[in-house]
Amino acid sequence: MTPKIVTVAAAVITRPDGSFLLGQRGEETFYTGYWEFPGGKVEPGETAHDAVIRELEEELAIKVHGARPWIVRRHLYEHAHVTLNFFEVYDWTGEPQPLVHSALAWQRADALEVGPMLPANGPILKALRLPRRFGVTHAHEIGVNAQLSALDTSLAVGLQAVVIREHALPPSTRQAFAREVVARCRAVGALAIVGGDAALAAEVGADGLQLTAAQLADASARPGFEWVGASCHTRAELERVAELELDYAVLGNVRATPTHPGKAGIGWEQFHALTRDLPMPVVAIGGLRESDMSDARGAGAHGIAAVRSIWGR
Incomplete structure (x- = not known):
């Protein structure tokens, strides 16, 4: 029947x-x-x-x-x-x-x-x-010591998820930095997720991996980490996250941001349209601050991620 x-x-x-x-x-x-x-x-x-x-x-x-x-x-x-x-x-x-x-x-x-x-x-x-706030590191811009100091401040006031995204750092520096971030996150029960580098995530004992959009397109199965997410820009990419049964997606950029110069943001209306009827949480990113949390949640976002505004707060 x-x-x-x-x-x-x-x-x-x-x-x-x-x-x-x-x-x-x-x-x-x-x-x-x-x-x-x-x-x-x-x-x-x-x-x-x-x-x-x-x-x-x-x-x-x-x-x-x-x-x-x-x-x-x-x-x-x-x-x-x-x-x-x-x-x-x-x-x-x-x-x-x-x-x-x-x-x-x-x-x-x-x-x-x-x-x-x-x-x-x-x-x-x-x-x-899954935490509602993600801090994305940018030690390659502000320096390792400054980033670790900002990390300590943010963890002390409740930040619960950190994405280590440092492809521009030299390999030895990147590994040492990632180990330090993982240790500091683990000490307070926060998630430490490595962006775009599965080998580094495994080597430093991170809690998870966040795939780039290109890695998502090439993936044939879910990577073997407790937490796996992916950076997305289109509905097709979001649907691929769902097919692979990943834990979350990060969608942006919502607003114009220095990370993507010259690229206009999609805005909350388009964010809501792109994320309708999906089976996993979607985190918003791109020029966002804590004051945007209410608008983000109203548009269907699980929470927000930020490269700059979240640190030290």
Whole structure:
């Protein structure tokens, strides 16, 4: 029998401390006892955004005042082919009540205390572990010592992801610098990701690798790192990230930037259009500052990356 097609709106309801809400499926449902992100079917004539607002009122007795589109996952169950439109719900009123779930639990992606997760929801947990702010190093411009000093300051105030992108440094200097960045990130639990050099990433024990667009085009399989992303500029490149099941993409440039002189930015409207309905988080880059975070998230970005503005802050 051909599985039926179902479209679902699912909610990642977050609190200021970074925790999110999960519900345990009740009896007389598929996957009884499994945990899931709250939500439900999109009704005919209804948008996914409208559906998530309605479902959370029906399931949890809360009123949603702010929900951002995030990622779209597809999963083939025995009974249905499900498309899940995930929204980040960041503003609501009311205390969540288990009106349809057998239990509710506030959880953190890096310390999950309930299980098992509904299969379609499992990959979302890793996406929620991905930091919202990426600092991209430019020691080749400002000097190694200045970059390490800026790194220390940024890590001290909460930066959780660093991309080491230093092709212009001499090989021995680049390796020593990368080792130092990895050590300093590891000391505070931040991710250290090497840009465009898998051999260097493996040699210094980095947490991950970020492919260039050219490397993405040549890749036939996902590289063997815990975290793998790619720099993208087109929809086709973003879709290739999805095909390889990479963890994230970085898309830009959103605004004009010294890194790409003479190249106009795509702007938030085009960013949103390029990133619609993708199954992985997309980080925005290109002339961005901390003050751009709200606009970025509103356009569907997971967060922002910056080469200059993020350091020392």
